[in-house]
Amino acid sequence: MLRMPRFSVQTPRTIDEVVQALRTPGARLVAGGTDLLPNIKHRLEQPPVLVSLSRVRELGDVVVDEAAGVMRIGARVTLTAISEHAQVRERFPSLARAAGVVASPLIRNMGTLGGNVNLDTRCRYVNQTAFWREALGGGCIKSEGSVCHVVPGGRNCVAAMSSDCVPVLISLGASIVLVGSQGRRELPLEDYYLADGVRHTTRLDDELTTELVVPLPRGPRRSHYAKWTVRGSIDFPLVSVALRFDLEQDHVSAPVSEAHVVVGVLGSKPRRVTRLDDVVGKALDDPSLATAVAERVHQQCKPLENVPYEAPYRRTMLRVHARRAIEVMVAAG
Amino acid sequence: MADRKQTLRLGFEGHLRKVDVTLPATEATPWDADSKLEIVGTEVPRLDGHLKVSGRAKYTFDVALPGMLWAAVLRSPHPAARIESIDVSKAEGQPGVKAVLAVAKPGDTLRFAGQDVAAVAAERPEQARDALALIEVRYTPLPFVVDTEGAMRDKAPRVHEAPITERRTEGDEPGKAKAGGMQGNVRALPPNERGNVDKALRESDVVHEATYVTQVQTHSALETHGVLVRWDGDQSMTVWASTQGIFSVRDEMAEVFGLAPSKVRVITEYLGGGFGAKFGASAPGSRLGFIAGELSRLARAPVKLMCDRHEEHVCTGNRPDSRQAVALGGRRGKLHAIDVVAHGTAGIGTGAGVGRNAFSLYTRCPNARVRAHDVFTNGGPGTAMRAPGHPQGAFALELALDELAAKMGVDPLKLRLDHDEHPLRSMQLRQGAERFGWDELRKRSAQLRSRNTRVRKGVGVASSLWGDFGRANAAVATCSVLRDGTIELKNGVQDIGGGIPTVIAQVGAEVFARPLSTIRVRYGDSDYGPSVGSGGSTTTSSVTPAVRNACEQARVALQELAAKQLKVPAGEVRWDGDGTAHGGGGSITFGQLCKKIDGEAIVATATRPATYGHEPMAFPGSKFYQIAGAQFAEVEVDTWTGVVRATRVLAVHDCGRVMNPLTLRSQINGGVIQGTSYALMEERVLDGDLGRMLNPNLESYKILGARDVPEIEVMLTEVHTGANNTGAVGIGEPATVPTAAAIACAVYDALGVPVRSLPITPAKVLEALGMIPGRPA
Numbered sequence A: 001m002l003r004m005p006r007f008s009v010q011t012p013r014t015i016d017e018v019v020q021a022l023r024t025p026g027a028r029l030v031a032g033g034t035d036l037l038p039n040i041k042h043r044l045e046q047p048p049v050l051v052s053l054s055r056v057r058e059l060g061d062v063v064v065d066e067a068a069g070v071m072r073i074g075a076r077v078t079l080t081a082i083s084e085h086a087q088v089r090e091r092f093p094s095l096a097r098a099a100g101v102v103a104s105p106l107i108r109n110m111g112t113l114g115g116n117v118n119l120d121t122r123c124r125y126v127n128q129t130a131f132w133r134e135a136l137g138g139g140c141i142k143s144e145g146s147v148c149h150v151v152p153g154g155r156n157c158v159a160a161m162s163s164d165c166v167p168v169l170i171s172l173g174a175s176i177v178l179v180g181s182q183g184r185r186e187l188p189l190e191d192y193y194l195a196d197g198v199r200h201t202t203r204l205d206d207e208l209t210t211e212l213v214v215p216l217p218r219g220p221r222r223s224h225y226a227k228w229t230v231r232g233s234i235d236f237p238l239v240s241v242a243l244r245f246d247l248e249q250d251h252v253s254a255p256v257s258e259a260h261v262v263v264g265v266l267g268s269k270p271r272r273v274t275r276l277d278d279v280v281g282k283a284l285d286d287p288s289l290a291t292a293v294a295e296r297v298h299q300q301c302k303p304l305e306n307v308p309y310e311a312p313y314r315r316t317m318l319r320v321h322a323r324r325a326i327e328v329m330v331a332a333g
Numbered sequence B: 001m002a003d004r005k006q007t008l009r010l011g012f013e014g015h016l017r018k019v020d021v022t023l024p025a026t027e028a029t030p031w032d033a034d035s036k037l038e039i040v041g042t043e044v045p046r047l048d049g050h051l052k053v054s055g056r057a058k059y060t061f062d063v064a065l066p067g068m069l070w071a072a073v074l075r076s077p078h079p080a081a082r083i084e085s086i087d088v089s090k091a092e093g094q095p096g097v098k099a100v101l102a103v104a105k106p107g108d109t110l111r112f113a114g115q116d117v118a119a120v121a122a123e124r125p126e127q128a129r130d131a132l133a134l135i136e137v138r139y140t141p142l143p144f145v146v147d148t149e150g151a152m153r154d155k156a157p158r159v160h161e162a163p164i165t166e167r168r169t170e171g172d173e174p175g176k177a178k179a180g181g182m183q184g185n186v187r188a189l190p191p192n193e194r195g196n197v198d199k200a201l202r203e204s205d206v207v208h209e210a211t212y213v214t215q216v217q218t219h220s221a222l223e224t225h226g227v228l229v230r231w232d233g234d235q236s237m238t239v240w241a242s243t244q245g246i247f248s249v250r251d252e253m254a255e256v257f258g259l260a261p262s263k264v265r266v267i268t269e270y271l272g273g274g275f276g277a278k279f280g281a282s283a284p285g286s287r288l289g290f291i292a293g294e295l296s297r298l299a300r301a302p303v304k305l306m307c308d309r310h311e312e313h314v315c316t317g318n319r320p321d322s323r324q325a326v327a328l329g330g331r332r333g334k335l336h337a338i339d340v341v342a343h344g345t346a347g348i349g350t351g352a353g354v355g356r357n358a359f360s361l362y363t364r365c366p367n368a369r370v371r372a373h374d375v376f377t378n379g380g381p382g383t384a385m386r387a388p389g390h391p392q393g394a395f396a397l398e399l400a401l402d403e404l405a406a407k408m409g410v411d412p413l414k415l416r417l418d419h420d421e422h423p424l425r426s427m428q429l430r431q432g433a434e435r436f437g438w439d440e441l442r443k444r445s446a447q448l449r450s451r452n453t454r455v456r457k458g459v460g461v462a463s464s465l466w467g468d469f470g471r472a473n474a475a476v477a478t479c480s481v482l483r484d485g486t487i488e489l490k491n492g493v494q495d496i497g498g499g500i501p502t503v504i505a506q507v508g509a510e511v512f513a514r515p516l517s518t519i520r521v522r523y524g525d526s527d528y529g530p531s532v533g534s535g536g537s538t539t540t541s542s543v544t545p546a547v548r549n550a551c552e553q554a555r556v557a558l559q560e561l562a563a564k565q566l567k568v569p570a571g572e573v574r575w576d577g578d579g580t581a582h583g584g585g586g587s588i589t590f591g592q593l594c595k596k597i598d599g600e601a602i603v604a605t606a607t608r609p610a611t612y613g614h615e616p617m618a619f620p621g622s623k624f625y626q627i628a629g630a631q632f633a634e635v636e637v638d639t640w641t642g643v644v645r646a647t648r649v650l651a652v653h654d655c656g657r658v659m660n661p662l663t664l665r666s667q668i669n670g671g672v673i674q675g676t677s678y679a680l681m682e683e684r685v686l687d688g689d690l691g692r693m694l695n696p697n698l699e700s701y702k703i704l705g706a707r708d709v710p711e712i713e714v715m716l717t718e719v720h721t722g723a724n725n726t727g728a729v730g731i732g733e734p735a736t737v738p739t740a741a742a743i744a745c746a747v748y749d750a751l752g753v754p755v756r757s758l759p760i761t762p763a764k765v766l767e768a769l770g771m772i773p774g775r776p777a
């Protein structure tokens, strides 16, 4: 069994206290701990202090604010709660689905949305024991070393953004709210991520994510999340595609008014698929739409050898899964 | 005493016949087809099930002693290196550190990444790990090779300078001869040939030739390897071990530390699996017993050493890989020649043979030859793993057979039936095919193929052969009938997870006609008397006959006591269904009778003799019964993604007498699940440039999860072999032999093209379909 180094735990009760606690040098936030603790066991970090969110009541709600036209999901809400929440299921089925296919039931009971959007990037050369990395000749840019084994000669870490919920939230136009000593800020989730696997978000050290704000659909919509893993359960995504189509009427033969496709598990940043303009105006059930979207996904997304299974295979699968996801939406009516 | 003759009714459904066997005088009359048993053969839930699911069962990992230290091992980061110097002094003064040990010496050559270098014992496991970082070792890296093909090349770095002799454990099939010489990294294993294969291939009208590749699989038992050693004075010790061979641990510790075996007590109360890698106090690639024992001696405190998952993957054994060049010759619709040339790597170790399947399964094929070779590479040593060699051999042979059948235009099932001489296996194949729906399902696959559907289905079948290697005189069981009416059964066997204590209790309950609640089983401790290792699928067949003999002997003594009480000759005492003795018009209950026992208890000790029967067929070249099995698999293949799902497996097996259908089905379920996992997911990935395992954890070393398990149907074909007095033979290994082969055959049926490499990953499927270009080898 891998062992943990020693650390102390603080359990503040309010957001302000959390911000205060984060001032301790080296302090790290912990919510469900399902990402952080394995990383600590692997000695990817050795924080002297963990600041637990477990007692911060204010972060634990899902609120539909019809007046503002948004749903606010607290950072501490568990993935299980999201996947089972009636309002989430009704208004954001792709989000409920994404939350519901993370890992396994036990992990979803612990794992939170705040943890999921701040999930550290992953790589086959880094999520290993310290001894393993050391034997590699001293780790890599993201751990103890200075080279990258995925992109030899690369100066940036390209570890994979592997969250299931992030591509979906971006496709839904969500924004993220952060509170720190500088105050509160809200920004589109899309802009939160950076193409640097070592520090892949713009979060400041004393900031915490308090909530995700998701605009309520203003008209008919179809959305889906496609995830491929080797096993039926417990695995991180290897292929991850979130799709959202807003429609002019509430049936799948209606023309698409907006299309959003976001892909995860490439590099450190989720990728929004662009040049979907020609899809707008086509009926969702028009087969040429599915082909066009799948083609764009395939052209624009280039998986790397940072996670298991051959990158060329995963690239081929992006096309297949994107197309199938649309077929699923169409078949569901 | 003279042997005695006994007539038994033996065989299987529809094929029962009277057979004379010769038994030692002390042997209980074997249970045969005519025996009416009440408790043996019924579904008795594991007696310790509630302890396991509630966490109260204490595994080696859980055992904690006062003052106990934790050990950690520094392992070689290099796949090949010479140690120039090693300095442990800085680790010595570290917080909590009580002993430091250099396991390797300057000048030693390390041959795989993960080999033992040094070790530390400290008060807390973290302190031990931290101290390892302060041990200074200077290495000179040496050239290495980790892939089998690379190691076979002329210029490949030599893994061993000197010839290697085979290391064998109780997990290996008994009776294999010694191997031949070495050429480079390649060492030939003894060949097998019957008939004249070269000639037969020339005579054949259809020849199928192809190479089949299997991967390295790790045992990945849930509980990792580990021992806890406590010296009791300086001439004796107690060892808690996560082992499938208590007595092999005892013998190794005695030898390593120069102790009398009787001075080493070994305890394994609960064991989280072994699959062949847990014999002896050492792991195949790490001297765990020596390290823990020596640190304990130095520190004068008990020391516990448990591997982490990384260590478990790299230095505690694995199933060797294989590349098997198979040539099959067909002549007039029949199998005429089988030729297999196999190369495989057990890393720095031996044992990459490919099992008996090609040579001994289709014995009606007149010409067969198997030439296997160990190829040494700089990887952790392989070791016996659940039916060593067999799943590899079965995969190549059975898939090749299907390819030949297709070329000859015959049904693969028929081809198998035509060449299999085991009457029970033939029945299993026929009955299994009917229950499975073989003919209709084969038609369905053909239709889906011809319609070129996106999702295809296919079915395949493969066979298993194994021997009843139950051991004579190895297990000594003690039966004590206590004055309070309790029946205590003792034997030092470990429960690898198969549920042997429950079956032992059933045997006692059967013999005495007493409720299970009155039976107490003591096991998992060398003090309870000699026993076998859980290897070769021999536990139940070695232990239960000894238990039964002990029980029968105690019962004879009890009968004499009853006779005295009832004042009749012993021969006139009759027992009824609840253990009450009747005679001369009187009766005495079991409880009353036990109170009359002189002293504390009636105690009888017994073992079992060598096998005395093998109805209906022996394992090739032996007098052991040949255990038969066949599995049918159905798969669903998505031709766009290449993803294969095993949807259904029908496992048809014999295990002699079914002692307990519940524990038996668990073994078969486990065998099928492990085989499916081997077929579709598991693979040790070594990086050729780094010489290290890339997936030494359970996140990226994929093992089938609950959602990926096929629907498993188990069909039991009971057979009365006359091999021993309970009739039990093994099942643990036979149950995993054919699974991967059947799945591979089913994938071939679904696609019309074979995937000749395990695991059958999505990319390989697409490659076979020509949808993505093949990767360079």
Ligand SMILES: Cc1cc2nc3c(=O)[nH]c(=O)nc-3n(C[C@H](O)[C@H](O)[C@H](O)COP(=O)(O)OP(=O)(O)OC[C@H]3O[C@@H](n4cnc5c(N)ncnc54)[C@H](O)[C@@H]3O)c2cc1C
Binding pocket: A028, A029, A030, A031, A032, A033, A034, A035, A036, A037, A038, A053, A075, A076, A079, A101, A102, A103, A104, A107, A110, A111, A112, A113, A114, A115, A116, A117, A118, A119, A120, A162, A163, A164, A165, A207, A208, A209, A210, A234, A235, A236, A237
């Ligand atoms: C076996 C296994 C399988 C997994 N499979 C998946 C999968 O399929 N898909 C997937 O998406 N994830 C997966 N995960 C990862 C993880 O379980 C989830 O992402 C989960 O949502 C993380 O949430 P948490 O609350 O446990 O995060 P924690 O571990 O508590 O935190 C994760 C990171 O986020 C930071 N953090 C937490 N809360 C906040 C906050 N409010 N503000 C700012 N920073 C914060 C922490 O400091 C830490 O760096 C898996 C994990 C395991 C162990």
Ligand code: SF4
Binding pocket: A122, A123, A124, A125, A126, A140, A141, A142, A143, A147, A148, A149, A150, A151, A156, A157, A158, A159, A197, A306
């Ligand atoms: S992408 Fe490169 S730098 Fe980043 S974790 Fe992987 S190997 Fe290290």
